Amino acid sequence: EDQVTQSPEALRLQEGESSSLNCSYTVSGLRGLFWYRQDPGKGPEFLFTLYSAGEEKEKERLKATLTKKESFLHITAPKPEDSATYLCAVQFNNNDMRFGAGTRLTVKP
Amino acid sequence: IAGITQAPTSQILAAGRRMTLRCTQDMRHNAMYWYRQDLGLGLRLIHYSNTAGTTGKGEVPDGYSVSRANTDDFPLTLASAVPSQTSVYFCASKREALPNYGYTFGSGTRLTVV
Numbered sequence: 001e002d003q004v005t006q007s008p009e010a011l012r013l014q015e016g017e018s019s020s021l022n023c024s025y026t027v028s029g030l031r032g033l034f035w036y037r038q039d040p041g042k043g044p045e046f047l048f049t050l051y052s053a054g055e056e057k058e059k060e061r062l063k064a065t066l067t068k069k070e071s072f073l074h075i076t077a078p079k080p081e082d083s084a085t086y087l088c089a090v091q092f093n094n095n096d097m098r099f100g101a102g103t104r105l106t107v108k109p
Numbered sequence: 110i111a112g113i114t115q116a117p118t119s120q121i122l123a124a125g126r127r128m129t130l131r132c133t134q135d136m137r138h139n140a141m142y143w144y145r146q147d148l149g150l151g152l153r154l155i156h157y158s159n160t161a162g163t164t165g166k167g168e169v170p171d172g173y174s175v176s177r178a179n180t181d182d183f184p185l186t187l188a189s190a191v192p193s194q195t196s197v198y199f200c201a202s203k204r205e206a207l208p209n210y211g212y213t214f215g216s217g218t219r220l221t222v223v
Contacts, residue, residue, distance in 0.1 A: 099152040
């Protein structure tokens with residue numbers, strides 16, 4: 001069965017303490033892996049799309065990487081405003097994007 | 110401001126009642142989607158529409174129906190609400206039903222069925 005699993009469920013960091021979030025998937029025919037950020041009470045906001053193993057994308061303090069079975073979202077020197085839930089999603093056909101349950105990140109000043 | 114508007118923002122609904130959640134976008138996106146978000150389960154696809162006039166079933170379609178009469182609007186109807194439909198509902202869109210694009214999401218409708 002196609003599955004997307006994110007870990008950890010929650011992560012608490014001190015400001016400036018770098019870390020990584022994991023998204024592993026068991027999907028045949030991957031057509032794209034997406035990262036979204038979701039703030040409380042709001043809809044998810046698109047961050048990155050990755051298509052093939054070895055690909056990397058960067059945006060400010062965030063860098064997403066992709067292997068054949070997982071993706072990492074690296075957060076370098078995070079700030080309190082990076083606190084949010086980060087969602088990973090895998091698209092394996094045109095009509096189905098399967099989401100993970102998310103990692104809730106809290107960055108303390 | 111271009112984007113997706115969902116209404117209502119929140120609603121408490123008696124079980125057995127009919128309810129339509131509204132979704133309107135002004136980006137001229139062809140593809141639109143309805144997801145529900147439940148704690149610990151992530152976002153699950155209810156129904157989708159690749160273009161105006163067409164719709165399809167997602168992962169959890171039972172108890173829900175949709176229509177796509179034009180490009181901009183994609184309402185979701187609960188014919189007879191049940192407590193298990195208590196959730197946060199998100200409407201999303203993208204330019205085309207292709208993997209090249211990420212979704213734009215609305216701000217959600219929080220629905221409680223009692």
